Structure formats: C-alpha cells, structure tokens
Amino acid sequence: xxxxxxxxxxxxxxxxxxxxxxxxxxxxxxxxxxxxxxxxxxxxxxxxxxxxxxxxxxxxxxxxxxxxxxxxxxxxxxxxxxxxxxxxxxxxxxxxxxxxxxxxxxxxxxxxxxxxxxxxxxxxxxxxxxxxxxxxxxxxxxxxxxxxxxxxxxxxxxxxxxxxxxxxxxxxxxxxxxxxxxxxxxxxxxxxxxxxxxxxxxxxxxxxxxxxxxxxxxxxxxxxxxxxxxxxxxxxxxxxxxxxxxxxxxxxxxxxxxxxxxxxxxxxxxxxxxxxxxxxxxxxxxxxxxxxxxxxxxxxxxxxxxxxxxxxxxxxxxxxxxxxxxxxxxxxxxxxxxxxxxxxxxxxxxxxxxxxxxxxxxxxxxxxxxxxxxxxxxxxxxxxxxxxxxxxxxxxxxxxxxxxxxxxxxxxxxxxxxxxxxxxxxxxxxxxxxxxxxxxxxxxxxxxxxxxxxxxxxxxxxxxxxxxxxxxxxxxxxxxxx
Amino acid sequence: xxxxxxxxxxxxxxxxxxxxxxxxxxxxxxxxxxxxxxxxxxxxxxxxxxxxxxxxxxxxxxxxxxxxxxxxxxxxxxxxxxxxxxxxxxxxxxxxxxxxxxxxxxxxxxxxxxxxxxxxxxxxxxxxxxxxxxxxxxxxxxxxxxxxxxxxxxxxxxxxxxxxxxxxxxxxxxxxxxxxxxxxxxxxxxxxxxxxxxxxxxxxxxxxxxxxxxxxxxxxxxxxxxxxxxxxxxxxxxxxxxxxxxxxxxxxxxxxxxxxxxxxxxxxxxxxxxxxxxxxxxxxxxxxxxxxxxxxxxxxxxxxxxxxxxxxxxxxxxxxxxxxxxxxxxxxxxxxxxxxxxxxxxxxxxxxxxxxxxxxx
Ligand code: HEM
Numbered sequence: 001x002x003x004x005x006x007x008x009x010x011x012x013x014x015x016x017x018x019x020x021x022x023x024x025x026x027x028x029x030x031x032x033x034x035x036x037x038x039x040x041x042x043x044x045x046x047x048x049x050x051x052x053x054x055x056x057x058x059x060x061x062x063x064x065x066x067x068x069x070x071x072x073x074x075x076x077x078x079x080x081x082x083x084x085x086x087x088x089x090x091x092x093x094x095x096x097x098x099x100x101x102x103x104x105x106x107x108x109x110x111x112x113x114x115x116x117x118x119x120x121x122x123x124x125x126x127x128x129x130x131x132x133x134x135x136x137x138x139x140x141x142x143x144x145x146x147x148x149x150x151x152x153x154x155x156x157x158x159x160x161x162x163x164x165x166x167x168x169x170x171x172x173x174x175x176x177x178x179x180x181x182x183x184x185x186x187x188x189x190x191x192x193x194x195x196x197x198x199x200x201x202x203x204x205x206x207x208x209x210x211x212x213x214x215x216x217x218x219x220x221x222x223x224x225x226x227x228x229x230x231x232x233x234x235x236x237x238x239x240x241x242x243x244x245x246x247x248x249x250x251x252x253x254x255x256x257x258x259x260x261x262x263x264x265x266x267x268x269x270x271x272x273x274x275x276x277x278x279x280x281x282x283x284x285x286x287x288x289x290x291x292x293x294x295x296x297x298x299x300x301x302x303x304x305x306x307x308x309x310x311x312x313x314x315x316x317x318x319x320x321x322x323x324x325x326x327x328x329x330x331x332x333x334x335x336x337x338x339x340x341x342x343x344x345x346x347x348x349x350x351x352x353x354x355x356x357x358x359x360x361x362x363x364x365x366x367x368x369x370x371x372x373x374x375x376x377x378x379x380x381x382x383x384x385x386x387x388x389x390x391x392x393x394x395x396x397x398x399x400x401x402x403x404x405x406x407x408x409x410x411x412x413x414x415x416x417x418x419x420x421x422x423x424x425x426x427x428x429x430x431x432x433x434x435x436x437x438x439x440x441x442x443x444x445x446x447x448x449x450x451x452x453x454x455x456x457x458x459x460x461x462x463x464x465x466x467x468x469x470x471x472x473x474x475x476x477x478x479x480x481x482x
Numbered sequence: 483x484x485x486x487x488x489x490x491x492x493x494x495x496x497x498x499x500x501x502x503x504x505x506x507x508x509x510x511x512x513x514x515x516x517x518x519x520x521x522x523x524x525x526x527x528x529x530x531x532x533x534x535x536x537x538x539x540x541x542x543x544x545x546x547x548x549x550x551x552x553x554x555x556x557x558x559x560x561x562x563x564x565x566x567x568x569x570x571x572x573x574x575x576x577x578x579x580x581x582x583x584x585x586x587x588x589x590x591x592x593x594x595x596x597x598x599x600x601x602x603x604x605x606x607x608x609x610x611x612x613x614x615x616x617x618x619x620x621x622x623x624x625x626x627x628x629x630x631x632x633x634x635x636x637x638x639x640x641x642x643x644x645x646x647x648x649x650x651x652x653x654x655x656x657x658x659x660x661x662x663x664x665x666x667x668x669x670x671x672x673x674x675x676x677x678x679x680x681x682x683x684x685x686x687x688x689x690x691x692x693x694x695x696x697x698x699x700x701x702x703x704x705x706x707x708x709x710x711x712x713x714x715x716x717x718x719x720x721x722x723x724x725x726x727x728x729x730x731x732x733x734x735x736x737x738x739x740x741x742x743x744x745x746x747x748x749x750x751x752x753x754x755x756x757x758x759x760x761x762x763x764x765x766x767x768x769x770x771x772x773x774x775x776x777x778x779x780x781x782x783x784x785x786x787x788x789x790x791x792x793x794x795x796x797x798x799x800x801x802x803x804x805x806x807x808x809x810x811x812x813x814x815x816x817x818x819x820x821x822x823x824x825x826x827x828x829x830x831x832x833x834x835x836x837x838x839x840x841x842x843x
Binding site for chain 1: 619753754756757760761765768769770772773774775776777778779781783786787789790793794796797800801803804830
C-alpha cells in the first residue's frame, strides 16, 4: 500500500520530507545567496593566501593593534584567510547546487505540464476579464471575416485553432510555451558552470614556466614542484615593442616551438591575449625579464662598409669583429640593458628590464684606438660611425626570459558551455514569454464584432503592442475594402 | 573642435535641465517640462559628439584599430559612458511612461558626475594601453558592465522613491533606511564636489586619483578640523533628510507616480541589467581574464565584488517570489544592490587596495 497518509509516515520519512521541502524552497536559496555574499565580503577584506603579518596589519588598520592578532587567529581557524577553497565554502557551494537541483526536480513536473498543456477555448465571460482586452468591428461576415482574422493572426506569428458554439466562432492561439523553461535552463547552466570549475580544480593545474631565449623545458612549476608536460617546449625568441620612444610596453611576444619525441610539432608566436594550446595545455604570455646569466647573450649585428657591402655577425661580449673591406676592428666591451645618461654625462643603468639595450664598442685600426661609444638598439641614429661605416644593432639574443603561465583545465569547456546556456536561459527568461490570444467573433447584421482577449506570463506591455498591431491590421484591411 | 568643449556643453546642459525639471515639479507647466526635455536631449547629443570625438582622438594617439580605441579604458571614460547610458535610459522612460518627474532626480547625478570627471583631467590625458588591456573582450566587458550599471542606477532611484512613497512614520526602520541611503548618496556626491573645487587636478591613473584625492577635501582631509566639520556636515545632512523626508512623498505622489509604476520600473531595469551584467560583467570579464592571464576566475577583490553584486541582484529576483517580501523589502534589496555596484567600482580601489598595501597614508 503506497497511499500512506501523514500520520502513517514514520518519523524518518517525515524528516526526509522536511529536508526535501527545505531544499526545494526559495527561502533557502535566498539565505544561501546572502551567506555566500557576506562571507565573500570578509574574503575580500583579508588578503587571500597571504603571510599572517599582512593580514594582521590589515586587521589592525580596522580594529586596532590590540585586537588584531587574536582576531586573526580566529579568522584563520575559520579559514577566512584562504576561504575560497576552504571546506565550508565548498560545502556552501554544494548546498547551493543541491538547492538548485532539488528545487528544479520539485517544480519541473508542474512546469512541464504547463508547457505541454495546449490552449483551450474560453467562455466569453472569462475572455472579457483577461488583462489585455480589445474590441472592434470589421465589415463582412461568417467565413470571410474568419479568414481575415486568421490571416491577420498569422501576420503576427500565431496560427490559430477554431472552436464554434452557440455564441459564435472563437479563434485561439498560443506561442512560446517552451519559454516557461527559461528559468530552468538558467538554473541548469549554474550547475554546468559549477561542474566545470570543479573538474578544473581536480583534474587541471595552473603552473608557471620561466624560459630563457633558446632554452627548452619538459616541465612547468606549480608552487616549486615540477609538473611534466608530456612534450617539450622551447623559446626561440622574445621581444618587447614599446610605444614610440617611451618605456611603456605596447606588445610583448614569444616565439615558441613545441617538440614531441624530438620532432617539431608546432611553431607559434604568442602574446598577451593570444596564447598557444597543445594537447590540452595552454601557454599564456604573462611576464618577462632579463636573465641573470649574461654569458648566454649573442648579439646580432649587421655591419655595413662605406661601399655598401654588409654582413651579419653574431659576436658575444668580449669578441672582436672586423668591418668588411677595412682593417677596422670592433671589440665589444660591455652591455647595458637600460642605458641612460646622468646630468654629468656619465652613463648608468636605470632599470632591471631590457628597456633600452646598449652596447659599448671600441673600434681600433691597426692596434690604434680610433673611436668608441654606445650603440643603442632603439635608436638607429647611434649606429652610424664617424667614418661612414655602420653597425646595425638588431638583437641581443639569449639574455631575456619569457614568463609563461601554463594551464591545463579540462573543465573550461564546460564552464564556457554553461555560460552560453546561461545567456540563452536568461534571454528566454527575461525577454520572451508564453503568450495566448483568444478572439471571439460575434456576427452582426452586415458586419462582425470581435472581442480579443490575451494573456502573457511576462512582458505584458510588449504583447499588448502586438495585439494593437493586430487590431491595426484588421482595421486597415477593413478600410481597404470599404 | 576638441571633445572637452562638448563635454563642457553637456555638463552645463544637464545642470540647466536639472533646474528646469525642478521648476517643472514646482510650477507644473507643460512648457517648462518641454524645455527641460529639450535641454536634456541637447546635452545628450553634445555628450554623444564628445564621446565620438574622443574616440577619434584616441585612435590617432594610440595608432590602433577602431574597436580597440573605444574610450573606455579608465574609470573616468567609463563614468562618462555610464552617464550617457543613464541619460539614454531616462529619456526612454520619460517617453514610455509619459512622466517627466524622474528628470529632477536623474539630471543632477549626470551633471555632478560629469563635473567630477572634468576635474579629474580625463579629457586632457590620453594614455596608450598596456598589452593586457588591448582586448576586444575587455572592451565588451567594460561597455556592457556600464550599460548594466546604468540600469541598476535607475532601479536604485526608483527603489528609493518606492520606499519614500511607501513609508509613513519617522521611526519606521525602512524610513530610516531610505533617508540614510539617500543621505549617503548625497554626501558622497558632495564630497566629490568639494574635491573638485579644491584640487582641480589632472592625474593620470585612476587608482592614484582615488587613493590620493578622493574625499581628501573632506572626510580624509589632513586637517583634523576639516575632517570633523565634514563628518558633522554629513551628520546634519542625514538629520535634515530624516526630518523632512516625508515631504518627498507628497512631491512624488503629486505627480501621479504610483508605487506600482515605481516597482515596475525597478523590476524592469533589473530584468535588463541582470542578463547584461551576467554576460558582459561576469562572462566577458572571465573570458578576457582567461585569455590574458590563463585563469578565468581568480577571486581577486574586484572580481569577487562583481560576483557579490550579482548575488545581490539574484537575491532581489528570488525574494520577489517569496510571500511577504514583495514591496518594501525587495525595494530595500534593490537599493543595497546598487551600493554593491558603487563599492565594486570605487570602494575596492579606495578602501581595499588601501588596506592591502603596506604602510599607506
Ligand atoms: C546563481 C544562481 C541562480 C540564478 C542565476 C538564478 C536565476 C533565476 C532567474 C533569472 C529567475 C527568474 C526571475 C524572474 O523571472 O524574475 C529565477 C527564478 C527562480 N529561481 Fe533561480 N536562480 C539561481 C538560483 C536558484 C536557487 C538556488 C533556487 C532554489 C530554490 C532557485 C529557485 C528559483 C525559483 C523557484 C524561481 C521561480 C521559477 C518560476 O517562476 O517558475 N534559483 N532564477
């Protein structure tokens, strides 16, 4: 006997029912919204995953020096200092998900019935009470005016059914039953996004890889520990572009090569907002810097003699080269990544970054010093030598590293899918509606009186405009015929 | 002509419109109303021209494509756009509901905001973008966030007006709530006004502006006396509004604005703002972060505050479905939601990054 009544239910079943009702209620949802918001506020005041001193300092700015340390201990015990992956925050999200699932299961059958249920004719009395109601009268009678109304309804996108009884003919139609599901689509999308982010946390990683120009790696680092990539990645080159002559970077770019089992698979240049993906692992351009090891550097110079002949050479610091066709030699003495000149004319380095690379070269002819000076990569006017020869400073390769953010996130696809579903769901929820219209034809002597009644579960005003358009079509037809 | 001329014209126009709308409220002459609307439309047209001109200027300076050059790169440009959206939304409401009385509430906000923007020197300084900001996703994100914020601003004002109309006694908690909220809003705006008068500065970064100048003429002044006077003044504003707030009710109802209209506009604005904010504010922001940094969500304070804002409005949408919440309580939620918006935009920079930096002032 499954027809149990309240009194026959044992206490266990009653508890289950209570819990179910709780999880199916909007009140619970609203409470969870509030709790997540309020705890998140605390989470934005404290700095997440920071050293204790930092947060104690923050707390003492608000609550004073004396209470801050003990308050910190309490908040730390409650995991507020790394709250977004704490057990209770995850639990909150799970409760939230359970709330959504149970609430939907609880309501879906009724909504599905509403969706499937098709429109039925109504009595004139009821029609007159509908929230949108219009009347008019058109010339013509019987079949002719019926056809006229059907075609007008079709023009505004409805295909009517017909019902006839003693009071006359009634045409009725509906649209957008399915839009009642919009809310559920939205709710479902929240679950999809949650699922995607959980998959990302458990099956993905977020690591960092600094890679010198010319260097190859088969791992990335997450909090210091290496994570194997399953292939090798090499940085072929790295470059920064600046806005005009300023030190404000406009663009920075790495040329990367992916190698699998010793063979090249992909070559791609990446920049901020344009990453490289291979085998589910994505490399993002995130930072850059100068490598501390200066012995790696190789210059790329193009040397022009006065007769226009040129050669490209690749010396290192300390090397000497010869200008073709002459006996002039240049010795590369030093390199400065960010050269500037102070008030007394002395050169100095103004930045750790390679913002203004410069090389000091001493030129000699037959062991005799001829001239010496700085050649600046960003200033071609410094490339012309006093005797008409020219040394173009094209590149200093191997001394910069590119900072790559390395991510594997198998859940990101679900997150984006969820976002798409959410947008669709919200659009349906707020901008579409279930619309019904009934039109009663009341035959007069040589015309037909009509009563239009209509309903929309949302956005009534815009449906009312549609109905006014319908009236307009009907009366315009009428005028056309008269 | 230079875009700042047009900005100037629109600022003045919004102030003139405010005067006209208020006189319209006082004298109830249709002609005055028509003048007020005309001035607002003129100001709006001028602001549109200003934004377009600035867009062209920016394109030339930044040597970038059209889309990338959209003038939405810093707080002040986005505030200009926000004001533009608010005025547009207001004009739509004026025509749809055939009611001019909201104008007296909206135009002063627009005028003050533009005046404040002018002082901060945004029209003088065009900065090229660092690489992470050169993204169409970011552009879409900022653009849509501000459209949503404009919708939320409308729901904030109608929500407040709803509470004005629906409260009776001075001791009622909800009466106290709305008078305090209105006061806080007026106090914030006047604080910014004083900054404007005092500093007349042109600073490049908005972080810097917010941290070093915002409310420095008043609440955060280095002179203790000024600070005390400011706080006393703020207290006085709260008291006056609390004391005389019930007059607002007569003004509003005198114009045939019923609480149903107000509730309707509040809901409709949020029904537009919520999806736009979801797509633009959260989803596009996440896509941008994903492409730029390799993480679609990092729980940094700004992101978290956007999410909190979103939860506030989700709270609003759902609490409407609860018995006993419809009406005043949900209007309170709508008002609080906009406070979360303001905090996301100003508070995170002003309060939180101040907290999170070592030393500080
Ligand atoms: C972040 C998560 C959520 C989002 C984005 C969301 C979104 C929405 C939206 C947009 C609506 C339509 C509101 C309107 O028409 O004014 C809605 C309605 C509703 N929501 Fe949610 N919701 C969420 C979570 C929840 C949860 C956890 C529950 C659990 C009880 C819930 C229960 C409902 C119910 C019962 C309705 C009314 C359905 C109807 O009118 O048929 N929502 N939700």
